[in-house]
Amino acid sequence: MEVWPQWNPVFQPGGEFVSRLFGRRVQQLALPTRPLDVARGVDSRVVPLTGSQQATAWIRTLRSTGEHVYSGCYTTRLLPGSQNPSVHVAFPLESGNIQVFLEPVALPDGGLQLRSPAGAFGQNGAYAVVEEHGRNFAARITIHESFHLFVDDEGAVRTDHALELWSAPVVRLHYKLTLTA
Numbered sequence: 223m224e225v226w227p228q229w230n231p232v233f234q235p236g237g238e239f240v241s242r243l244f245g246r247r248v249q250q251l252a253l254p255t256r257p258l259d260v261a262r263g264v265d266s267r268v269v270p271l272t273g274s275q276q277a278t279a280w281i282r283t284l285r286s287t288g289e290h291v292y293s294g295c296y297t298t299r300l301l302p303g304s305q306n307p308s309v310h311v312a313f314p315l316e317s318g319n320i321q322v323f324l325e326p327v328a329l330p331d332g333g334l335q336l337r338s339p340a341g342a343f344g345q346n347g348a349y350a351v352v353e354e355h356g357r358n359f360a361a362r363i364t365i366h367e368s369f370h371l372f373v374d375d376e377g378a379v380r381t382d383h384a385l386e387l388w389s390a391p392v393v394r395l396h397y398k399l400t401l402t403a
Contacts, residue, residue, distance in 0.1 A: 225260040225396070226395065228393065240252075241253060249289070262285045266282050271295065279293060301323060308323040308324055317353050323338065324338050324367070332372070335370050335371075336371070338366055339366060340364075365385065365386070
């Protein structure tokens with residue numbers, strides 16, 4: 223997997239802070255903040271978590287160092303009151319996790335858009351789940367993402383990924399995924 227990051231200069235120091243002091247320690251959410259961080263590429267492993275493949279782990283590590291960038295558990299979920307399933311991604315953390323519910327939209331060009339729009343609690347979007355004193359607490363967070371997946375003219379799978387905080391652009395990532403044997 224090749225990755226090209228483009229950070230909003232206002233948020234790039236915060237991304238670096240999270241990556242250095244938190245992300246690398248817990249091997250999670252260590253998004254690359256500089257293009258040279260991913261110059262040698264990212265290794266990407268997809269691992270079924272159940273025999274019937276009801277959930278799948280996707281683990282991404284920097285090829286140059288072997289450090290984890292982020293790992294997620296992917297499945298589908300039907301949210302209450304919704305008629306269409308969402309793509310559900312869980313990112314484990316020390317005392318909880320981040321849950322993202324993405325609305326899939328088929329595009330006329332054959333591509334796929336996944337988005338976590340703003341909305342009410344219980345709808346597609348991002349949530350922080352924290353365990354405290356044996357109880358879980360969940361809150362909707364103001365992080366919004368969109369992914370545009372498509373096949374380019376050479377047959378490679380590409381993704382444009384935008385992450386926003388409220389409505390401010392934080393980082394844009396472009397991925398090129400290449401199948402290897």
